[in-house]
Amino acid sequence: MKYYMAPMEGLTGYVYRNAYHKFFSPMDRYFAPFIANKKMSSRERNDILPDHNQGLCLIPQILTNRSADFLAVAKELKNYGYDIINLNVGCPSGTVVAKGRGAGLLEDPETLDRFLYEIFAAYDGRISVKTRIGMEDEDEWQEILAVYEKYPLEELIIHPRVRRDFYKGKPRLDAFSYAVKESGHRLCYNGDICSAEDLQNVTEDFPKLDCVMFGRGLLSNPFLTEMCQAVGNAEKQAGNAVRDHMQENKERLYAFHQEILQNYMQIMSGDRNTLFRMKELWFYLGASFTNSDKYLKKIKKAERIALYQSVVDALFREQELLIE
Numbered sequence: 407m408k409y410y411m412a413p414m415e416g417l418t419g420y421v422y423r424n425a426y427h428k429f430f431s432p433m434d435r436y437f438a439p440f441i442a443n444k445k446m447s448s449r450e451r452n453d454i455l456p457d458h459n460q461g462l463c464l465i466p467q468i469l470t471n472r473s474a475d476f477l478a479v480a481k482e483l484k485n486y487g488y489d490i491i492n493l494n495v496g497c498p499s500g501t502v503v504a505k506g507r508g509a510g511l512l513e514d515p516e517t518l519d520r521f522l523y524e525i526f527a528a529y530d531g532r533i534s535v536k537t538r539i540g541m542e543d544e545d546e547w548q549e550i551l552a553v554y555e556k557y558p559l560e561e562l563i564i565h566p567r568v569r570r571d572f573y574k575g576k577p578r579l580d581a582f583s584y585a586v587k588e589s590g591h592r593l594c595y596n597g598d599i600c601s602a603e604d605l606q607n608v609t610e611d612f613p614k615l616d617c618v619m620f621g622r623g624l625l626s627n628p629f630l631t632e633m634c635q636a637v638g639n640a641e642k643q644a645g646n647a648v649r650d651h652m653q654e655n656k657e658r659l660y661a662f663h664q665e666i667l668q669n670y671m672q673i674m675s676g677d678r679n680t681l682f683r684m685k686e687l688w689f690y691l692g693a694s695f696t697n698s699d700k701y702l703k704k705i706k707k708a709e710r711i712a713l714y715q716s717v718v719d720a721l722f723r724e725q726e727l728l729i730e
């Protein structure tokens with residue numbers, strides 16, 4: 407089974423992914439959060455610079471509905487050595503969709519078709535797609551998938567929700583099942599894998615599936631892939647190893663946290679910006695600790711790194727990891 411790290415704007419940038427790669431079980435591929443500007447911003451460029459992503463397989467992602475813009479960014483990415491580009495056809499945000507980008511591309515399959523035609527005709531590298539299954543209703547999926555089938559996608563990553571779902575409700579597994587039956591593409595499943603059991607359920611439903619992408623579940627529990635590696639492994643050693651070494655795990659998680667904090671402090675000006683990023687992370691990571699609420703409230707309020715650090719230290723010292 408191949409494991410991918412989901413692109414998550416503001417969360418899984420190069421600081422996070424490098425720290426993850428250093429302290430936890432490495433991913434087969436890391437997907438960079440989307441690049442939305444036809445002339446990359448310095449933040450977007452810094453995120454994909456090869457110097458900032460050494461030793462890991464990074465796939466940059468583009469968010470656009472204009473072929474000229476896609477091609478301009480893809481060309482620049484190629485100059486940095488990236489031969490595979492991922493296209494974002496899933497972002498549900500109102501401003502993105504209103505411009506016909508992200509999930510907005512799903513509104514009209516003919517427009518999607520024309521866009522794919524133009525980029526495949528002109529780009530000489532490989533293109534993969536990360537998609538939702540429709541805007542409003544999963545009935546849209548059949549026609550959308552038929553469009554994808556016309557192009558030689560490097561792979562098709564499916565988050566089986568419609569735009570209207572945002573991140574709520576359950577993934578629509580019937581739509582994923584339809585793709586498994588009908589698609590000739592290499593498929594990757596994405597959505598709500600938060601435990602080894604979730605992955606086991608997905609692999610039971612789709613025994614031939616050989617690729618999954620982890621997002622929120624991994625941010626909440628960075629040990630998740632190590633626990634998942636135990637699935638299908640007769641002795642379930644990996645899972646036991648994670649559970650049997652709680653103290654070491656805490657130390658590892660702390661070191662991981664410190665690495666992220668120090669690296670944000672180095673590249674960001676002022677406590678505020680660093681703390682903004684760390685607070686976003688704690689929105690997910692808080693789920694890994696017992697009784698985390700009161701610490702999370704203080705973390706949210708902290709305006710200085712020294713105070714933030716003392717709350718985090720207390721949380722690690724006074725509470726236990728909640729890893730199932």
Ligand SMILES: Cc1cc2nc3c(=O)[nH]c(=O)nc-3n(C[C@H](O)[C@H](O)[C@H](O)COP(=O)(O)O)c2cc1C
Nearest residue numbers: 412413414415439440494565597598599620621622
């Ligand atoms: C805060 C946030 C930021 C995200 N940013 C991106 C992004 O830049 N590109 C993208 O394709 N998907 C993005 N996603 C979607 C995730 O990659 C993933 O598809 C989604 O969270 C479902 O997977 P999960 O249930 O494992 O989290 C984002 C999701 C969240 C919650």
